[in-house]
Amino acid sequence: MLVRFLVLAVSTATLTICSGCASxxxxxAGGQVFVRGQNDEQVWEKTVDVVHDYxxxxxxNHFDNVIETKYKVGSGLLEPWQHDSVGFYNRLxxxxxxxxxxxxxxxxxxxxxxxVSVQVYRELEDVPSRxxxxxxxxxxxxxxxxxxxxxxxxEQATDSRWIPAGRDPDLEQEMLSALQFRxxx
Numbered sequence: 001m002l003v004r005f006l007v008l009a010v011s012t013a014t015l016t017i018c019s020g021c022a023s024x025x026x027x028x029a030g031g032q033v034f035v036r037g038q039n040d041e042q043v044w045e046k047t048v049d050v051v052h053d054y055x056x057x058x059x060x061n062h063f064d065n066v067i068e069t070k071y072k073v074g075s076g077l078l079e080p081w082q083h084d085s086v087g088f089y090n091r092l093x094x095x096x097x098x099x100x101x102x103x104x105x106x107x108x109x110x111x112x113x114x115x116v117s118v119q120v121y122r123e124l125e126d127v128p129s130r131x132x133x134x135x136x137x138x139x140x141x142x143x144x145x146x147x148x149x150x151x152x153x154x155e156q157a158t159d160s161r162w163i164p165a166g167r168d169p170d171l172e173q174e175m176l177s178a179l180q181f182r183x184x185x
Contacts, residue, residue, distance in 0.1 A: 008099055024138075030116035031172045035183050043183065047107055051178045054171070055086050055103055067105040071123075072077045086170040098125035103175070116179060119137035120171045123162035 012107055044062055051057060055057045055069035066109055074094030075082030093099060100123050108115045 002009065002104060008074045025142040031119055031167075031169070031176070032115055033176045033180055034113055034115050035180070038114065042113070043116070044107055046182045047105060047179060050175060050182055051103065051105055053178065054175060055101075065107045065109070067103075067107075069103045069105075071100045071102045074101060074122075083174070084171060086168075086174045090168075090170060098124065098127075098161065099165070101171065103171075105175075116176070118172045118179075120130060120168040120175070122168045123166040124165050126161045126163050128161075139176070 007051060024183060045181065047153045048057065048060065048067060051067055055072050057067060058070040059068040060064075061067075072084055075085045076095030077091050078095070085099075101120050102123075103120045105119075106115075106117045108117070
């Protein structure tokens with residue numbers, strides 16, 4: 001049993017590391033890339049296609065040149081087919097802590113091409129404590145007689161909250177590399 005677990009862990013780590021290094025194109029830092037002389041519709045459609053590889057699109061506005069995605073919970077070590085967690089560290093972190101990401105992509109036409117910028121924001125889940133729902137107040141006390149009240153106690157702990165954790169430059173660079181590769185074909 002232990003041997004199976006070790007083989008699974010090593011193979012998952014290897015797949016994760018290899019999937020994070022799949023793109024070899026170098027993209028300048030800063031979350032944006034310049035694409036020379038292509039028509040607007042072609043750049044827009046290929047950008048949407050690349051964004052679909054990582055996220056589901058919530059809003060796409062070609063007039064404002066913006067693509068906004070839905071939040072996506074980060075993929076962990078056991079999900080190598082998902083591409084939203086780039087590199088071993090991000091996959092491990094997404095395995096141990098709930099993380100969600102949302103992307104904003106701007107395609108700005110310039111005189112001789114397009115400037116495509118990608119901004120991916122991360123959020124960590126802040127799970128409320130279970131103290132409100134502890135059985136301490138609902139247990140029977142030995143010194144009081146049993147009183148039956150048939151009212152439903154609907155008070156529950158509050159929903160989870162999300163804490164902003166800044167941008168995800170690894171995923172931004174991965175998406176820009178994929179876009180640059182698609183537009184070069």
